[in-house]
Amino acid sequence: MVNIAILGFGVVGSGTAEVLTENKKLIEAKLGTSINIKYILDLREFPDSPFGHLVIHDFNTILQDEEVSIVAEMMGGAHPAYDFSKAALEAKKNVVTSNKEVVATFGVELLEIAKKNNVRYMFEASVGGGIPIIRPIQNDLASNSIKSVSGILNGTTNYILTKMASEGADFSDVLAQAQKKGYAEANPTADIEGLDTARKIVILAALSYGKLLNPSHIYVEGITKITGEDFSIASKFGYSIKLIGYSKSFGDKILAMVSPRLVRFDNPLHNINDVFNGILIDADMLGEVMFYGRGAGKLPTASSVVSDIIDIIDAKKYNSKALGWTSASDSDMADFEKYSCRRMFIFDGNKSDVVSVFEGHRTGEFKEFGNKVAFISDELSEFEAKSKASACSAKLVSMLRLL
Amino acid sequence: MVNIAILGFGVVGSGTAEVLTENKKLIEAKLGTSINIKYILDLREFPDSPFGHLVIHDFNTILQDEEVSIVAEMMGGAHPAYDFSKAALEAKKNVVTSNKEVVATFGVELLEIAKKNNVRYMFEASVGGGIPIIRPIQNDLASNSIKSVSGILNGTTNYILTKMASEGADFSDVLAQAQKKGYAEANPTADIEGLDTARKIVILAALSYGKLLNPSHIYVEGITKITGEDFSIASKFGYSIKLIGYSKSFGDKILAMVSPRLVRFDNPLHNINDVFNGILIDADMLGEVMFYGRGAGKLPTASSVVSDIIDIIDAKKYNSKALGWTSASDSDMADFEKYSCRRMFIFDGNKSDVVSVFEGHRTGEFKEFGNKVAFISDELSEFEAKSKASACSAKLVSMLRLL
Incomplete structure (x- = not known):
C-alpha cells in the first residue's frame, strides 16, 4: 500500500x-x-x-x-x-x-x-x-533537439481574447464578463499581465534546454492594451491575436518571452479558443507537434x-x-533586443509617411482603414522595429509580433 | 554500450x-x-x-x-x-x-x-x-477511464480530402495528383479504403480498453465515394469531411469503426489538414485532449x-x-447496427417526400441545393438510418455520419 x-x-x-x-x-x-x-x-x-x-x-x-x-x-x-x-x-x-x-x-x-x-x-x-506536456517533452521527444516552443498557456486570457475577437468587444468589458463567469479572478493581474504565462514558459524552456530562467528577467507583455481595432485589422490580414509564451534556442543562448502575437489562420494554434490551451513544439526530427486540451479546471x-x-x-x-x-545566468539569455520577427504595424496618419519609412520592409500591401494605415513588416529586430516606428511621422497605434 | x-x-x-x-x-x-x-x-x-x-x-x-x-x-x-x-x-x-x-x-x-x-x-x-500517442495514453492518461478516441490517422486520405475541400476537385483527380507528389502510393487501396486507419484504431482501442479487436471484423468505409457535392453541402452546414478512426466503450463492449465523418468547425479535428494527423481523446477526468503532428515521414x-x-x-x-x-471475442464488440449518431443526408427528389419521412428526426432546416434536399438528422442508429432512407421515395445520394 x-x-x-x-x-x-x-x-x-x-x-x-x-x-x-x-x-x-x-x-x-x-x-x-x-x-x-x-x-x-x-x-x-x-x-x-x-x-x-x-x-x-x-x-x-x-x-x-x-x-x-x-x-x-x-x-x-x-x-x-x-x-x-x-x-x-x-x-x-x-x-x-x-x-x-x-x-x-x-x-x-x-x-x-x-x-x-x-x-x-x-x-x-x-x-x-490536464494536457500531458512535461512527460512527453521529457520522454517522447528525447531523441530530438527542440527548436522552439510556442504556447497558449493561460485559459483566462485566451477566453478574453476569444471573446474580443468574436464579439468585437473591448478588453475591460470582456474582463468584467469573465470575472462574472468565474473565468477570471477578482484580481486578474497575474493572468492579464502575462506573469502566469511567464512562469509556465520558463518551465517549458527548462525542460527543453536544461536551464531555468528567472521569470522576472524575461520580456513579458500582457493583453491589456489590445483593442477591438487590433483584432479587426489583424483578421483582414488573416491573423488572430493570442497571448503566446515563446521560447527558442540560439546556439547556447535561450530566449523566453511572453507577448500577444498574431497567429496565422493555418497555424495549429490559430483555432485554440476559449479556456483551452495549446502547446506547439518544433523539434529537429519530429517537426511540429501540438498538444491541446483544458489548461485548467x-x-x-x-x-x-x-x-x-x-x-x-x-x-x-x-x-x-x-x-x-x-539556473540560467544572464549570459545564458539571448539578447531580446536582437530578436527578429515579422510584425503588424498600425499607424494613425498619412500613408505616404508610413510608406517612406517602411517601403523596403513590408511583406504585403499597405492597407488603409479610415485614417489608419496598417501593414505586415518583414523580419525586424526589437531594436529596428522601435527605431523605425519612431522615425515615422505618423503616430504608432499598435505594433504586434507575428508568431 | x-x-x-x-x-x-x-x-x-x-x-x-x-x-x-x-x-x-x-x-x-x-x-x-x-x-x-x-x-x-x-x-x-x-x-x-x-x-x-x-x-x-x-x-x-x-x-x-x-x-x-x-x-x-x-x-x-x-x-x-x-x-x-x-x-x-x-x-x-x-x-x-x-x-x-x-x-x-x-x-x-x-x-x-x-x-x-x-x-x-x-x-x-x-x-x-511522429506524434507521441501510445506512451501518453499509457502513462499520462493512466488515472482516466477513456470514453472515446477519434483520430485522423492517415495522411494520404487527409491530404486528398483537404484538396477536395479546398479545390472542389473530384476524388480521382486529387488521387492522381497525390500519387504524382508521392503522398499516395501507386496502389493506394490500404489508405483510401480505410484499412490503414482500421489497423491504427484497433491499436488505440486496445490501449484504451485492453482488448485487441480484429481490424477485419470492424466496420470500415473508405473515402472513394465522397463527392465534391458532399463537401460543398457539408460546408453550408458548418462541417468539414474527414476520414475518422473512432472507438468508444459501451459498458464492457467496445466499438471501433472507420468512416468518413462530418466534423464541425469548432471541433479541434476540423482544422487538421493535409498530411497531418490528429488524435482526440475524451477521458473521464481530463476531458478532451488532442495530439497533433506529422503522421508519417x-x-x-x-x-x-x-x-x-x-x-x-x-x-x-x-x-x-x-x-x-x-484478443477481443465477438461478444466484446458493440453491435454496430445499434450505434447511434447524427448524420447529414442528401436526397435527390421532392422536398416534401423527404420531409414526410424525416420531419421528426432533423436538428436543422431542410435545405435545397438545385434538385437536392439536404439536412442534418438527430441521433439515429445504423439500422434506423438505413430503414428511414429506404422508406423515402426520394433517391438517397449521400449519408455521412457526424462526429
Missing part, C-alpha cells in the same frame, strides 16, 4: 482526492498495489467532505510519518509550499505539485534535493493543466497530479530520467 | 539510423550510455550509404548475437516481420516497431511473449508517426522509434507498466 498526503484542499487538492477515489479500481489494477490518502493538510476544517476526517493542521505529522511516501503539494503561492516541499524531499518523500510558481522559482534547488535523496519532484500539472489538473503519482509508484525506484536543471 | 539491430533499411529504417547518428550526443548524454547500431538487416546492399558496411542478410546473425539487446523492426508487411519479432523476443531481445500491421494482428501474442521473457515490445511509431516516424529505444534503455529493467492485451 502506498500512502499519500495532500497539502492544500482547494480546487486541485480536492480534485486529486476525487480522481484517486473515483478511479481507484482502475488505477490500482494498473499498478498492482493499493493507494491510500492518509492525510490532508489544510488550515480549514471540512466537516461536510467525505475526506473531512483526514484533515490535519500540522505539517510535521506528515513529515514524521514514515508510511507517507508521496506528498502532493497543491497549496499555491510560494510559501509555505516551497518550504514544505523542500522538507518533504529532504525526508526522502516524493513530491508532486501543480504549483508553477514554486517550480519556476525554486525548481533547480528542489530537483537537486530530490536527486540527492533518491526521490522525485514532479510537476506535470504545473503547465497546461479541477479534474483535468488533478488528473495530471495523479499521473505523476502513478509514475512514481510504477517506477518504484529512482528514475534515471530525473531532470537536472541549472 | 547498447547494441541495436535495425531490420529493414527502407524509409523508417534509414531514418532511425539517421536520428541515432544525428542526435547521438544529445541522446547519449540523456541516457549516460553509448548506443551502437551493430547490424542492419536488408535483402539489398547499400554501397553508397554511410551505414552500408553494417548491412547483413541473415537474421540468425542478429538472433545469435548476445550483444544485441534491442531489435528495431521496420520491414513492413506481416511476414517475416512478425516471425523475426517473435524470435527476437523469445531470445530475450527488446523489440520496437513501426509496423502497425504486425501490432494490430499479432499484438496480443507478441506482448505476451515479451512479458514472459522479461523484455518489451514497443510500437509508438505504429500510430500517428522518415524522420518524424524514426523519432518515435528512437523514443521507444530510449525508453527501454532508460528503464533498464522490465517495466511493470508493460501492456497486457487480450
Whole structure:
C-alpha cells in the first residue's frame, strides 16, 4: 500500500482526492498495489467532505510519518509550499505539485534535493493543466533537439481574447464578463499581465534546454492594451491575436518571452479558443507537434497530479530520467533586443509617411482603414522595429509580433 | 554500450539510423550510455550509404548475437516481420516497431511473449508517426477511464480530402495528383479504403480498453465515394469531411469503426489538414485532449522509434507498466447496427417526400441545393438510418455520419 498526503484542499487538492477515489479500481489494477490518502493538510476544517476526517493542521505529522511516501503539494503561492516541499524531499518523500510558481522559482534547488535523496519532484500539472506536456517533452521527444516552443498557456486570457475577437468587444468589458463567469479572478493581474504565462514558459524552456530562467528577467507583455481595432485589422490580414509564451534556442543562448502575437489562420494554434490551451513544439526530427486540451479546471489538473503519482509508484525506484536543471545566468539569455520577427504595424496618419519609412520592409500591401494605415513588416529586430516606428511621422497605434 | 539491430533499411529504417547518428550526443548524454547500431538487416546492399558496411542478410546473425539487446523492426508487411519479432523476443531481445500491421494482428501474442521473457515490445511509431500517442495514453492518461478516441490517422486520405475541400476537385483527380507528389502510393487501396486507419484504431482501442479487436471484423468505409457535392453541402452546414478512426466503450463492449465523418468547425479535428494527423481523446477526468503532428515521414516516424529505444534503455529493467492485451471475442464488440449518431443526408427528389419521412428526426432546416434536399438528422442508429432512407421515395445520394 502506498500512502499519500495532500497539502492544500482547494480546487486541485480536492480534485486529486476525487480522481484517486473515483478511479481507484482502475488505477490500482494498473499498478498492482493499493493507494491510500492518509492525510490532508489544510488550515480549514471540512466537516461536510467525505475526506473531512483526514484533515490535519500540522505539517510535521506528515513529515514524521514514515508510511507517507508521496506528498502532493497543491497549496499555491510560494510559501509555505516551497518550504514544505523542500522538507518533504529532504525526508526522502516524493513530491508532486501543480504549483508553477514554486517550480519556476525554486525548481533547480528542489530537483537537486530530490536527486540527492533518491526521490522525485514532479510537476506535470504545473503547465497546461490536464494536457500531458512535461512527460512527453521529457520522454517522447528525447531523441530530438527542440527548436522552439510556442504556447497558449493561460485559459483566462485566451477566453478574453476569444471573446474580443468574436464579439468585437473591448478588453475591460470582456474582463468584467469573465470575472462574472468565474473565468477570471477578482484580481486578474497575474493572468492579464502575462506573469502566469511567464512562469509556465520558463518551465517549458527548462525542460527543453536544461536551464531555468528567472521569470522576472524575461520580456513579458500582457493583453491589456489590445483593442477591438487590433483584432479587426489583424483578421483582414488573416491573423488572430493570442497571448503566446515563446521560447527558442540560439546556439547556447535561450530566449523566453511572453507577448500577444498574431497567429496565422493555418497555424495549429490559430483555432485554440476559449479556456483551452495549446502547446506547439518544433523539434529537429519530429517537426511540429501540438498538444491541446483544458489548461485548467479541477479534474483535468488533478488528473495530471495523479499521473505523476502513478509514475512514481510504477517506477518504484529512482528514475534515471530525473531532470537536472541549472539556473540560467544572464549570459545564458539571448539578447531580446536582437530578436527578429515579422510584425503588424498600425499607424494613425498619412500613408505616404508610413510608406517612406517602411517601403523596403513590408511583406504585403499597405492597407488603409479610415485614417489608419496598417501593414505586415518583414523580419525586424526589437531594436529596428522601435527605431523605425519612431522615425515615422505618423503616430504608432499598435505594433504586434507575428508568431 | 547498447547494441541495436535495425531490420529493414527502407524509409523508417534509414531514418532511425539517421536520428541515432544525428542526435547521438544529445541522446547519449540523456541516457549516460553509448548506443551502437551493430547490424542492419536488408535483402539489398547499400554501397553508397554511410551505414552500408553494417548491412547483413541473415537474421540468425542478429538472433545469435548476445550483444544485441534491442531489435528495431521496420520491414513492413506481416511476414517475416512478425516471425523475426517473435524470435527476437523469445531470445530475450527488446523489440520496437513501426509496423502497425504486425501490432494490430499479432499484438496480443507478441506482448505476451515479451512479458514472459522479461523484455518489451514497443510500437509508438505504429500510430500517428511522429506524434507521441501510445506512451501518453499509457502513462499520462493512466488515472482516466477513456470514453472515446477519434483520430485522423492517415495522411494520404487527409491530404486528398483537404484538396477536395479546398479545390472542389473530384476524388480521382486529387488521387492522381497525390500519387504524382508521392503522398499516395501507386496502389493506394490500404489508405483510401480505410484499412490503414482500421489497423491504427484497433491499436488505440486496445490501449484504451485492453482488448485487441480484429481490424477485419470492424466496420470500415473508405473515402472513394465522397463527392465534391458532399463537401460543398457539408460546408453550408458548418462541417468539414474527414476520414475518422473512432472507438468508444459501451459498458464492457467496445466499438471501433472507420468512416468518413462530418466534423464541425469548432471541433479541434476540423482544422487538421493535409498530411497531418490528429488524435482526440475524451477521458473521464481530463476531458478532451488532442495530439497533433506529422503522421508519417522518415524522420518524424524514426523519432518515435528512437523514443521507444530510449525508453527501454532508460528503464533498464522490465517495466511493470508493460501492456497486457487480450484478443477481443465477438461478444466484446458493440453491435454496430445499434450505434447511434447524427448524420447529414442528401436526397435527390421532392422536398416534401423527404420531409414526410424525416420531419421528426432533423436538428436543422431542410435545405435545397438545385434538385437536392439536404439536412442534418438527430441521433439515429445504423439500422434506423438505413430503414428511414429506404422508406423515402426520394433517391438517397449521400449519408455521412457526424462526429
